[in-house]
Amino acid sequence: MKKLNLSKYASVLILLGLVIICAFLDDSFFTAQNLINVSRQISVVTILAFGETMLIIAGQLDLSVGTNAAMSGTFACIVYIATGSLFIALMTGIILGGIVGVVNGIAVTQFSAPPFIVTLAMQQITNGIxxxxxxxQNVYKIGDFRVFGQGSLGPIPIPVVIMLVIGIISFIIxxxxxxxxxxxxxxxNEDxxxxxxxxxxxxxxxxxxxxxxxxxxxxxxxxSRLNAGLPASGTGLETDALMATIxxxxxxxxxxGTAPGTLIGSFVIGILNNIMNLVGIQSYLQYILKGTLIIIAVIFDIQSKQRKRVVRIVGDQEVTAQKKDKN
Known part of the structure; x- marks a missing residue:
């Protein structure tokens, strides 16, 4: 009889556990409105996490996504105020983010610079710019620009629609x-x-x-969700994106790695934030808990890979031994 590999479903089990805890802490957790609110709250982190997923699958890393988002989003607000065009503002934000990606990619691929150092430096550069x-100063009076984060298509918020569309595209890719x-x-195996x-x-x-x-x-x-261009708002987003991915x-x-797995990981982070807020855990302590969770997740991942490697080596040795016996 085949053994059930629980580690494969660890993120799902964690999510179910958190959902049960939230249900006990707050009777309104399972209401449609609350679930939509949670989905809206995790939308930005999940969008970033889908990009992080592709990079980490390829053995890469991007620590600049948070400050890149803050820089690109704030400039998009500035452009909207100047032009009044939602399309131009949206394209400005996306293109600026892409330019940062190009610079990161050139440094890593053409100059063999370590991704950790390159993207950590880019974190400082985008923040400084x-x-x-x-x-x-914050950028206020953004008018209809708020539609990207506060609008809705029927009962579904636009941020959730964007998150799901990016998720489907990531899954297909x-x-x-x-x-x-x-x-x-x-x-x-890069070699x-x-x-x-x-x-x-x-x-x-x-x-x-x-x-x-x-x-x-x-x-x-x-x-758009914050209803203002806030240059400091990207701090910590890269941590949540990495947590969701891992x-x-x-x-x-x-x-x-998989796109659906990253979406589940994002819900774990979103619900974990809900629980910590419900029980009144201080924001500074939340940082400590999140950092600890990343360390635990990485150690679990490394240990799982080492166990699989040992099993594979032992299995190969057994096959070799069986062939010798037959000969």
Missing amino acids: IFLYTNG LKKTKYGRYLYAIGG AAVASGIKVKKVKMAAYIISGLLAGLGGVVLM IGGTSFTGGI
Whole structure:
């Protein structure tokens, strides 16, 4: 009889556990309105996390998505005030985010710079650019720009619609396209991917651009939700995006991950935030708990991979021994 691999369903089990806890803490948790509110609250982080998922599957990382979102979203607000065009403002945010992705990708792929260092530096650069331009001031009176974060299509908020559309596109890319297979191949074994003819640098470059574009889109949604361009609002978004990705089952060492898993991970983060707020946990303590959760998730991921490697090695040895016996 085949053993049930509980580690494969860890994120789902965690989500179910949190849902049960929330149901006991608050009777209104299961109402349609509350579930829609939770979905709206996690929309920005999830959009960023889908881009992060593709990068981490390929063995890469982007720590600049939070500040990139803040910079791109704030500039989108500024452009909307100047032009009155929602389309131009939206494109401005997305394109600026994509430009940041291009710079990250060039530094990593063409100059072999470590992704951690490059994107950490870009975090500072994007933060500095928007604070320098706005002189640290928030951008108010954004008018109809709020539609991206506060509007709705029937009963479903537009941020949730955007999140689901990006989720479906991410799923198709990872599951159904050659590019998605290349991401898994590179994250699983980059040397083997190179040997098989995959253009690794181009694949990585595209992943950084996608992450940047989604950070720009997420920034537009974020500022629209906040009803203002807030240069400091991106701080910590990259942490939540990483948490959602890793808790959703994406291996931090690359080669493993799914878009649906990331969506589940985002709901885990959103509901965890709800629980901590319901029980009155201080915001500073919440940072500590989130950081601890990331460490636990990464350790769990590494230990799981090591166990699988040991089982595979032992299994290969047994097969070899059986062949010798037959001979």
